[in-house]
Amino acid sequence: MDKAKTTNTHKICRTSRVFISLLQFLLVAVPLIDCALWIFMNDLLTPIQHELLPEYVRFPLPPRARFLGWCVSLLPTALFLIAAITLIRLFRLYEKGQIFSGGNVRCFYLLSRILMGWCAVSIIVDPLQSIALTLHHPQGQRILNFGLSSVDLTILFISGVFAVISWVMEEARQIKKEQELTI
Amino acid sequence: MPIRINLDIMLARRKLKSNDLAAAIGITPQNLSILKTGKAKAIRFSTLDAICRHLNCQPGDILEYFEKES
Numbered sequence: 001m002d003k004a005k006t007t008n009t010h011k012i013c014r015t016s017r018v019f020i021s022l023l024q025f026l027l028v029a030v031p032l033i034d035c036a037l038w039i040f041m042n043d044l045l046t047p048i049q050h051e052l053l054p055e056y057v058r059f060p061l062p063p064r065a066r067f068l069g070w071c072v073s074l075l076p077t078a079l080f081l082i083a084a085i086t087l088i089r090l091f092r093l094y095e096k097g098q099i100f101s102g103g104n105v106r107c108f109y110l111l112s113r114i115l116m117g118w119c120a121v122s123i124i125v126d127p128l129q130s131i132a133l134t135l136h137h138p139q140g141q142r143i144l145n146f147g148l149s150s151v152d153l154t155i156l157f158i159s160g161v162f163a164v165i166s167w168v169m170e171e172a173r174q175i176k177k178e179q180e181l182t183i
Numbered sequence: 184m185p186i187r188i189n190l191d192i193m194l195a196r197r198k199l200k201s202n203d204l205a206a207a208i209g210i211t212p213q214n215l216s217i218l219k220t221g222k223a224k225a226i227r228f229s230t231l232d233a234i235c236r237h238l239n240c241q242p243g244d245i246l247e248y249f250e251k252e253s
Contacts, residue, residue, distance in 0.1 A: 181224040183214050 009097060016091040023084045023091070030084075034077050038070040056143050057133045068132035075121045075128075083114045100169065100176040108166035115159030122152045187247040190219045193238050208233035 037044075037052065042060040044052075049059055053069075061069070090107035098104065123146070130145035137143075194201060205215040210230065217223050218230075231242055238245075 178224050181217060181222060183210060183218045183223050183226050183230050 012094050012099070013097070016094040020088055020091045020095065023088050027081060027084050027088075030080060031077055034073055035070065038066050038073070041066055041069075053133060054130065054145065056130070056145070058137060061133065062136045065133055065136050068135070069129060072125055072128045072132050075125055076118065079114055079118050079121055083111065083118075086110050086114065100172045102173060105166055105169045105173055108162055108169050112159045112162035112166055115155055115162060119152050119156045119159065122155070123148060185249055185251045187249055188218055188221055188223070189245055189247055190215075190234070193240055193244055197238050199238070204234070204237060207237050 041049065041052075046059075049057075086107050090104060090111075093099075093101060093103050093107070127144055127146040130143045134142045194204060201215055201219065202212050205212045208230065218226065231245070234245060235242055
């Protein structure tokens with residue numbers, strides 16, 4: 001039993017270190033790639049342009065449209081960064097061997113809130129981006145696009161799951177605390 | 184909590200130190216301190232058995248129930 005526990009703890013520690021490294025890389029890479037994409041949007045291959053942006057967007061995008069598009073993209077990017085920082089905090093706790101601490105509970109709670117925020121931001125970003133990217137179109141051809149996709153609903157569902165996990169982790173924390181005070 | 188731990192009294196009667204008792208019954212001095220200061224939530228029968236055997240006393244000598252004043 002002790003050997004199995006040590007092996008499990010070692011696996012958690014080792015895997016957590018891998019995830020921390022990956023998340024730290026993404027913390028730097030994602031904002032940089034986001035900036036680079038908007039700067040060089042007009043130079044990308046047409047299939048890639050249509051993959052990244054909606055089909056109603058006309059290329060080449062003027063600098064103002066690209067700047068506004070980048071500003072709008074900051075909303076989901078900021079949420080992603082907050083989520084990555086929270087995950088790094090969570091995996092650091094796992095790396096130290098803290099599985100059922102108050103810090104772990106707070107991380108799961110925060111992640112559920114971030115996912116809910118992500119859903120809300122997705123609803124806002126679509127119309128803002130459609131305005132930003134079609135402002136340079138002739139009058140009568142500018143677009144206001146808004147809607148809710150299945151991806152947004154999936155994220156909302158997952159945020160609910162994370163909320164429940166945070167409550168379960170709080171229960172586990174209290175059980176662990178009682179166990180520590182059982183002599 | 185309405186259960187009082189009178190371990191200090193028994194240790195004084197038997198002229199024993201906390202660290203010696205902890206080492207004898209196989210728990211850490213910190214855990215024994217948790218027990219003595221009343222912060223413990225529960226005690227295992229095995230621990231109670233070891234304490235009573237080492238101090239040559241009854242569980243009632245260590246554990247005392249008192250009514251909490253409302």
